[in-house]
Every structure is written in structure tokens, then in C-alpha cells.
Amino acid sequence: MKTVLVTFAARPEEARALLAAARALADEPPLWWELTDDSCAEGYLAPLAGRAQAQGAEALLFPAGKAGLSAAAQLAARLGLPILTELTALTKDRAARAAYNANLTAWFALPARFVATVTVSAFAPAGGELPAAEAVGPQAEPWNELVERLPPAEDPLALAGAERVVACGKGAALKKNLPVYAELAQLLGAELGGTRPTAIDGDLPHSRLIGISGTLLHPKLCLALGASGAQAFAAGVQKSKLLIGVNNDPTAPLFRLCHAGVVADAAEFARALCDLLREQGNG
Amino acid sequence: MKRILACFKVTDDFDSLMPAEWENLGTGAPDTSYVKRLLGCFDEAALENALLFGDALRALGEEVELTALTLDPGYSDHIVKNLPAIGFARVVCLESGADLRFAPEETARLLSEFIKENGPYDAVFAGQQAPPYNSGLVPYFLAARLGLHCLANVRVLAPEGGGVTVLQEADGGGTLRRRAELPLLFVVGNAERSYLRVPTLREKLATKGFAPERRAAEAGAPALAPCALERESVERSCEMIEGGTAEEQARALYDAYLKEALS
Numbered sequence A: 001m002k003t004v005l006v007t008f009a010a011r012p013e014e015a016r017a018l019l020a021a022a023r024a025l026a027d028e029p030p031l032w033w034e035l036t037d038d039s040c041a042e043g044y045l046a047p048l049a050g051r052a053q054a055q056g057a058e059a060l061l062f063p064a065g066k067a068g069l070s071a072a073a074q075l076a077a078r079l080g081l082p083i084l085t086e087l088t089a090l091t092k093d094r095a096a097r098a099a100y101n102a103n104l105t106a107w108f109a110l111p112a113r114f115v116a117t118v119t120v121s122a123f124a125p126a127g128g129e130l131p132a133a134e135a136v137g138p139q140a141e142p143w144n145e146l147v148e149r150l151p152p153a154e155d156p157l158a159l160a161g162a163e164r165v166v167a168c169g170k171g172a173a174l175k176k177n178l179p180v181y182a183e184l185a186q187l188l189g190a191e192l193g194g195t196r197p198t199a200i201d202g203d204l205p206h207s208r209l210i211g212i213s214g215t216l217l218h219p220k221l222c223l224a225l226g227a228s229g230a231q232a233f234a235a236g237v238q239k240s241k242l243l244i245g246v247n248n249d250p251t252a253p254l255f256r257l258c259h260a261g262v263v264a265d266a267a268e269f270a271r272a273l274c275d276l277l278r279e280q281g282n283g
Numbered sequence B: 001m002k003r004i005l006a007c008f009k010v011t012d013d014f015d016s017l018m019p020a021e022w023e024n025l026g027t028g029a030p031d032t033s034y035v036k037r038l039l040g041c042f043d044e045a046a047l048e049n050a051l052l053f054g055d056a057l058r059a060l061g062e063e064v065e066l067t068a069l070t071l072d073p074g075y076s077d078h079i080v081k082n083l084p085a086i087g088f089a090r091v092v093c094l095e096s097g098a099d100l101r102f103a104p105e106e107t108a109r110l111l112s113e114f115i116k117e118n119g120p121y122d123a124v125f126a127g128q129q130a131p132p133y134n135s136g137l138v139p140y141f142l143a144a145r146l147g148l149h150c151l152a153n154v155r156v157l158a159p160e161g162g163g164v165t166v167l168q169e170a171d172g173g174g175t176l177r178r179r180a181e182l183p184l185l186f187v188v189g190n191a192e193r194s195y196l197r198v199p200t201l202r203e204k205l206a207t208k209g210f211a212p213e214r215r216a217a218e219a220g221a222p223a224l225a226p227c228a229l230e231r232e233s234v235e236r237s238c239e240m241i242e243g244g245t246a247e248e249q250a251r252a253l254y255d256a257y258l259k260e261a262l263s
């Protein structure tokens, strides 16, 4: 199968994950096209479609994410190819992704030619040599103008790489209690993250969202407070080596995921734990 | 006159299903007959941002017409009935009755047929993804079928000159500020305003007796349907930490787990 990795410049970790996916899919070494910038997918459609047709590409793999989805989906529509997104597993003839808010895994039989986006964190980066990258530049898109690019307010990978995480849900009542959880995170040497409601209510920035639409964590310790444990969030914390849940409802689904659980008011418990950690000299 | 259309999907509250519902499904759907029907969270933001865009255009003296469009909404009266009260002059429900759970191409085709027949629209809004597939593909296929340029990951938008300025979320958390000309399709992501406004009693009374337009739509087969749906879950035997007060619980958790984890 003639496979092509399509990545964005200056994001080397994505190429190695895509290479791992390509190796699961085909024995032949893939081609690698590197798009010079990730700000407007439409500019790349004509150059990519031309190359894909000229080279007889059978599988075009993009990194899942905002820019990857935009480019892959529009390219599939232009080429009239089937597309699968956010793949978490690949074999020579099947591919998997989450469905039903991560309650189920959907398996698909692979068609002869397709476009796909691959969940980078689901594939261990491949070792060995990467194919030579061919740089692909965009065509002008006069219908729009990029006025400015504002950098993220904080390190976007802080949560993804964290060894310890304090994860707050709606029940943590962050609006009232943010300083308590911030102190708890600091005393534990942890990053602070949250569920979708905490992000859409503006209590935490979107870069702090944990789950299928945010970051999938692999920390040593995760303390989840006031989260129900909905599967879309659970998918983001369930790979924690030690997962501890705090919820005032003993029947909360969160506890089914956890190694240890505490039935308590989240803020009250967080305050008590802060006192104890201070007393123990943590922080 | 500016014409705005927002696509939305009504889905089941999958978070409230009993765990047993996910077992042994083959490729079928779980029984969701007893859970709430909800607006997809990104579609809720798409509807609200279409309204906000309309408000901003009106403030500039433009006349605005807003349409809300959905496909196979199922039981959704509690959602649909409020849409005229908050400003949608037309609410259209396409009814295919088909299994379109994993059919973003067909979904986009059916939506695009209505839009082409009733268009042109200056601005089309769609949420970035919706359950159960969450493929994120419908807006892009829709833009391709309508021949519209699309702006994805939209957080905020505002009219500017004859066009629009948008803030888009980029990979890694940065923000792109972009200017573009209408017509456009906006894919609404983690929007700054993501809750749909609630109608006042007066607005509700003014649109009492409203019924959405229902139109038959004929769906074809999905391009790629799953060959299996497998249960995805981690079940652990959680050790519950005892204690009469939060202090006692914190101490017990520290001794049993945290001390070692922090060393």
C-alpha cells in the first residue's frame, strides 16, 4: 500500500507517531510530505491533491487535531476518497477509533484507498529513519487574511507531559474555590486541569481541558475532584498509574475508574488535604 | 438582508446510560429510550454564535434572517420549540428515518440539498462534532458540497466591513485572528459563548403554537460503516477511604496512597 505521511513543519513528534501508524498499515516505507504552516488548510488542497494523484497515494495519514482534521477532511472531499478520523489503532486491514463519547471503540474495515487522521498520543513514536521530507507550500487564498497569530498563554504541553494532575469537575465549584485547588496542585507538584464544563464556564482555559476533546493524560498520579466520570472525561484520566476520585455521590461512575475513592465535598476535602500537605512539608 | 443558517443535531445523553447498555452491541445502537435528548454541545454553541452574529449585524443596521436546520432530530420538542422564541424565523427538521450514526457524507449531502434549494446563505454555522460518531467531518463535507470556504475552530466572530473577523483556536492552544469575506461556513469549536440563550416568557408567548417545518429526506448508505462496536471501559475495584471528617479522610488517603506516590 502506497502510504503518505502528511505533517506540519516544526511538529516532529507527529511524524514519528504517523510513521508508527504507517508501519502497522503497510510494509513499504511511506512518503512524507511536510506542510510549511498550519494556519490555513485550504491553501494546501490543490498541491496535495495534485501530488496524491501523481504519486498514486493509497493511504494519506494526517495527525489528528485542528489543522490535521481541516486539511484531511477537505482533501478527502476534493479527492472523493473515504476518510476515517482520530484513529487509535491500525492493522493492515482494520482501523479503530472512539465512538459514543468514548464508551465504545468502532472498528472499520479499511477501503483500498483512504484518508485518515491519526491520534498521535495513541501510537508510540517509531524509531529508525524517517523518510526524506518533501516540503509542500500553500497556494494563496485571497478570500482570507491571517491578521495575527497569538501564542498560547501558557505551555500547551504542560498538561500532556505532567506526572501529577489535579483534575476538577463541576462539583469542585471552581468559581468559588479556585485558590484552594491551585494551592493543592502546587503542594502536590501537579498541573491543574478540568472537565468540559469547567472549560466552557470559563473557570479554566481550554488548554486545561482533559478528555476526548482535550488532553489524554498518562500521569503517575491524578486526583479527580467533583467530576462525574463521564466516559468523554474518563478516557483522559484512565491511563493514570494512580487515579484517586473525590465525589460527594458514592454512586458516581468516577469511582469505577479509580484505584481509591473518597466520598466527600470536593472543596472541603481539598482544604483538609492542603493543610495536611503543608504540615508534612510538601510543596 | 443577510441570511444566516445554523445546523444542529439533537443527540441522546449517552453519559446517563446504564453500563450494561454498552455490552454486546455488534454494530447496533444502545437502548437510549430512557435518557434525555440534548443538543450536541458544539451545535449548541453554533446556534448561539449564529444568533450573536445576527445581533451584531442588526446593530450595524442590517436586516437579518435566521434559519435553524436539523436532520432526524427524533424526540426534540423541548429543544426545537424554543428556537423561534430566541430568534430563528425558520426551523426545519429533515426526516430520513435512516441509520445515519456513522454517515457524515450522507448527513452533509442531505443538509446541503436543503441549503442549496433555499439558499444562498451568507453565513452557515455548524458545530465541530457531535455524538455518537464525533467524526468532525460533517461541516467540511457540507462546505465542499456548498462550494463555501470554511473557517474552523471558531471561538469568536464579528462582522467587519462587508466580511468578518474571527478568532480561531490553533493546535497547541494559540489563537489565530483572521479576516475573511462572506459567504462562509463557520465550524464552531470551543466558543467563548457556548450556551444557548434562554427565551423570556414574553418571547415564548409570542411564538406559542409554532411548529417546525418537517420535510422528508431520502438517505443513501454510509460510505464507511463500522464492522464492530466494542465496549471501551476500565473497571477498577476502587478502595473507598473511610473517615468521619474531611481531615480524617485526607490523613487516611495520605497514609495509604499519597505518601508513597509523592516520595
Ligand SMILES: Cc1cc2nc3c(=O)[nH]c(=O)nc-3n(C[C@H](O)[C@H](O)[C@H](O)COP(=O)(O)OP(=O)(O)OC[C@H]3O[C@@H](n4cnc5c(N)ncnc54)[C@H](O)[C@@H]3O)c2cc1C
Binding pocket: A101, A168, A169, A170, A171, A172, A194, A195, A196, A197, A198, A209, A210, A211, A212, A213, A214, A225, A226, A227, A228, A229, A230, A231, A232, A233, A246, A247, A248, A249, A252, A264, A265, A266, A267, B015, B040, B041, B129, B130, B131, B134
Ligand atoms: C462531543 C463531546 C465531547 C466531549 N468531550 C469532553 C472532554 O473532552 N472532557 C470532558 O470532561 N467532557 C467532555 N464532554 C462532556 C462529558 O460528556 C460530560 O458532560 C462532562 O465530562 C461532565 O463534566 P463534570 O463531571 O464536571 O460534570 P457533571 O457530570 O455535572 O458531574 C459533576 C459531579 O460532581 C459531583 N459533585 C457535585 N457537587 C459536589 C461537591 N460539592 N463535592 C464533590 N462532588 C460534587 C456530582 O456528584 C457529579 O458526579 C464531551 C461531550 C461531548 C458530547
